[in-house]
Amino acid sequence: xxxxxxxxxxxxxxxxxxxxxAMLLTxxxxxxxxxxxxxxxxLAAPYxxxxxxxxxxxxxxxxxxxxxxxxGTTIAGYDVLSRTIWGTRTALLIIVAALLLSVLPxxxxxxxxGYLGGRLxxxxxxxxxxxxxxxxxxxxxxxxxxxxxxxxxxxxxLGAGACSVAVSFVPQYFRVVRAEVIRVKAEPFVxxxxxxxxxxxxxxxxxxxxxxxxxxxxIFTINASEAILTLAGLGFLGFGIEPDSGAEWGYxxxxxxxxxxxxxxxxxxxxxxxxxxxxxxxxxxxxxxxDLADPRLRRRSGTPAAPTDGAGDDE
Amino acid sequence: xxxxxxxxxxxxxxxxxGAAGYGxxxxxxxxxxLIIPTVLILVSLVFFLMRxxxxxxSAAFGDRLTPDxxxxxxxxxxxxxxxxxxxxxxxxxxxxxxxxxxVTDNQPVSHVLTTYGAATVELACYALxxxxxxxxxxxxxxxxxxxxxxxxxxxxxxxxxxATPVFFVGLLLKLVFAVRLxxxxxxxxxxxxxxxxxxxxxxxxxxxxIDALRSGDGTAIADxxxxxxxxxxxxxxxxxxxxxxxxxxxxxxTLGADYVDAARSRxxxxxxxxxxxxxxxxLIPVVTVLGLQVAGxxxxxxxxxxxxxxxxxxxxxxxxxxxxxxxxxxxxxxxxAVVVAVTNFLVDVVAALIDPRVRY
Numbered sequence: 001x002x003x004x005x006x007x008x009x010x011x012x013x014x015x016x017x018x019x020x021x022a023m024l025l026t027x028x029x030x031x032x033x034x035x036x037x038x039x040x041x042x043l044a045a046p047y048x049x050x051x052x053x054x055x056x057x058x059x060x061x062x063x064x065x066x067x068x069x070x071x072g073t074t075i076a077g078y079d080v081l082s083r084t085i086w087g088t089r090t091a092l093l094i095i096v097a098a099l100l101l102s103v104l105p106x107x108x109x110x111x112x113x114g115y116l117g118g119r120l121x122x123x124x125x126x127x128x129x130x131x132x133x134x135x136x137x138x139x140x141x142x143x144x145x146x147x148x149x150x151x152x153x154x155x156x157x158l159g160a161g162a163c164s165v166a167v168s169f170v171p172q173y174f175r176v177v178r179a180e181v182i183r184v185k186a187e188p189f190v191x192x193x194x195x196x197x198x199x200x201x202x203x204x205x206x207x208x209x210x211x212x213x214x215x216x217x218x219i220f221t222i223n224a225s226e227a228i229l230t231l232a233g234l235g236f237l238g239f240g241i242e243p244d245s246g247a248e249w250g251y252x253x254x255x256x257x258x259x260x261x262x263x264x265x266x267x268x269x270x271x272x273x274x275x276x277x278x279x280x281x282x283x284x285x286x287x288x289x290x291d292l293a294d295p296r297l298r299r300r301s302g303t304p305a306a307p308t309d310g311a312g313d314d315e
Numbered sequence: 316x317x318x319x320x321x322x323x324x325x326x327x328x329x330x331x332x333g334a335a336g337y338g339x340x341x342x343x344x345x346x347x348x349l350i351i352p353t354v355l356i357l358v359s360l361v362f363f364l365m366r367x368x369x370x371x372x373s374a375a376f377g378d379r380l381t382p383d384x385x386x387x388x389x390x391x392x393x394x395x396x397x398x399x400x401x402x403x404x405x406x407x408x409x410x411x412x413x414x415x416x417x418v419t420d421n422q423p424v425s426h427v428l429t430t431y432g433a434a435t436v437e438l439a440c441y442a443l444x445x446x447x448x449x450x451x452x453x454x455x456x457x458x459x460x461x462x463x464x465x466x467x468x469x470x471x472x473x474x475x476x477x478a479t480p481v482f483f484v485g486l487l488l489k490l491v492f493a494v495r496l497x498x499x500x501x502x503x504x505x506x507x508x509x510x511x512x513x514x515x516x517x518x519x520x521x522x523x524x525i526d527a528l529r530s531g532d533g534t535a536i537a538d539x540x541x542x543x544x545x546x547x548x549x550x551x552x553x554x555x556x557x558x559x560x561x562x563x564x565x566x567x568x569t570l571g572a573d574y575v576d577a578a579r580s581r582x583x584x585x586x587x588x589x590x591x592x593x594x595x596x597x598l599i600p601v602v603t604v605l606g607l608q609v610a611g612x613x614x615x616x617x618x619x620x621x622x623x624x625x626x627x628x629x630x631x632x633x634x635x636x637x638x639x640x641x642x643x644x645x646x647x648x649x650x651x652a653v654v655v656a657v658t659n660f661l662v663d664v665v666a667a668l669i670d671p672r673v674r675y
Contacts, residue, residue: 019462019467019470027494068580069570126349126352127356129353130353130356130357131356131357132354134357134610134655135610135611135613135614135651135655136614137614137617137618138613138614138617138648138651139642141632141636142361142364142365142644142648143364145364145365145368145636145639145641146364146367146368166657199624208375225477229480230386232480233482233614233617233618236480236482236618236621236635237617237618237621237633238633238636238637239636240400250480253367253480253482253483253486257486257622260486260489260490260494261489261493261501261502262494263490263495265490265496267485268486268487268490272479272480272483272486274486275479275480275483276475276478276479276480276483278477279477279478279479280474280475283474283478284474287474
């Protein structure tokens with residue numbers, strides 16, 4: 001489904017108008033740079049994410065930016081630039097993990113619930129409403145304690161972040177897919193399939209599902225942003241990934257709080273900007289796509305769709 | 316008034332007024348009762364997740380006590396009973412408002428909640444104020460300049476407030492205004508002297524601004540306000556972006572309504588159209604959606620309080636987490652769950668009272 005997103009991009013870029021086009025383009029470029037950095041991390045970063053010394057010499061603590069360390073070193077003596085670059089890899093992993101854990105259960109539950117209806121449907125809707133209301137960050141904290149007692153390895157921290165993001169996003173996929181399924185299952189082609197004796201599973205997977213996932217790519221991007229922000233929040237509270245098992249921006253910002261008070265800017269700005277640019281990229285990409293999916297904003301008129309309400313695009 | 320009636324089409328309210336009233340009452344009761352399963356699901360989820368890791372006593376003291384001491388303490392606190400018994404016991408005490416005792420400093424959790432809750436409420440109020448003052452006017456500007464440069468710039472601003480983690484905003488503000496410029500204090504709710512002075516007052520509310528105003532001490536009031544600025548702006552900006560976009564979307568909707576066209580054709584000035592005709596009905600959906608943001612606000616409050624050492628529930632939550640004090644964590648999280656559930660209920664009530672078409 002992510003492929004769908006990529007495949008649609010060029011056509012979206014051609015049809016979009018001014019601002020929407022600029023947003024979409026900026027989002028695509030930022031996201032592309034982010035993925036590229038994550039992929040090339042080891043080549044692009046001058047040092048390892050947990051490297052403290054070059055040869056026999058320690059880097060030193062809170063060194064000013066200079067030739068050897070373009071962005072200085074942290075209080076623990078890590079190279080800031082390297083950790084910021086390595087951080088993209090952690091961020092990419094959390095996005096992938098959170099998407100995998102959210103999309104599949106959300107879609108399957110939404111499909112089954114919407115198609116079958118009845119008591120199961122009512123139960124799932126109630127459950128989804130309860131979980132949706134819960135602050136993901138608080139859930140992330142609880143889950144991180146369960147997984148690793150709060151002192152996390154890379155896998156533990158990612159697991160906690162991904163699970164808790166999933167808990168608040170499964171209901172969102174569930175809602176969207178369920179609503180679409182209920183709409184689609186009333187379509188004549190579904191009745192037609194039923195008339196010729198197609199079984200319910202085949203109808204669900206073949207006929208209903210494929211017509212119900214068109215809006216999902218837009219939630220992907222919000223899901224991705226939320227995954228990064230939750231992991232960063234977790235790290236900032238001291239419940240993320242330990243520095244020697246992975247570079248994580250939120251943890252680095254947590255370490256930078258004391259530095260800021262003494263006027264040291266170079267430990268806080270790079271990881272913070274890493275978060276901002278990454279989330280900005282995915283958000284702009286999502287916004288651009290939402291805009292272009294909205295027929296009122298498209299230049300070439302497509303099939304009329306139900307007007308999106310104000311609440312929807314701010315979720 | 317004419318703008319408000321537009322929101323409630325007469326055709327819907329007119330028939331069977333009595334039946335509609337009965338329906339409303341029924342809806343409100345059902346909706347109120349729904350709070351209980353919501354809170355129950357969340358509290359149970361947290362309870363069982365926390366217990367998956369073991370008992371709270373070993374979590375807090377596991378590395379400091381001998382196995383015998385640990386066993387005695389666990390037995391004393393009743394954590395060696397069957398999990399189901401503990402769970403039912405926990406629910407029973409929750410129902411009576413008893414949140415148990417913290418493990419590390421052995422004080423009633425309810426005491427922690429009331430002591431630090433006031434600070435969080437104070438911060439949330441300031442933040443809401445900032446969000447309203449920034450978000451609503453900017454949303455009005457964006458809607459009036461729809462699809463032109465100011466709109467695009469404000470839209471980018473709103474996206475930026477979402478993309479920037481609240482603690483990074485806090486750190487940046489701190490770096491610039493507290494450290495570089497030295498205009499404002501970098502952390503805490505008040506200076507040490509003022510804090511002691513406020514705590515010495517008779518009958519304190521715990522909300523520093525109210526306490527300071529009641530004492531009538533000018534320096535105390537100024538000090539409390541100066542400490543509030545950066546945290547309030549940090550948390551307020553988080554919501555301001557959401558608010559801006561909501562106001563913009565809804566205002567664009569009402570600006571296209573027939574009665575606004577009618578006013579425009581009567582020669583009402585464009586600015587007055589926005590301020591006097593279109594804004595009030597546009598704010599109704601804003602209020603309800605804003606209520607749903609309370610979950611995000613609580614998460615943001617935890618991070619903001621930690622950034623600025625603002626000693627409220629969020630700060631304490633982080634503190635008890637580090638100390639592995641699970642009853643305290645559970646209590647604070649349970650309170651947050653209740654707050655979220657109750658706010659969502661209130662939002663639905665407001666929506667139902669305003670718009671008769673909303674029914675369960």
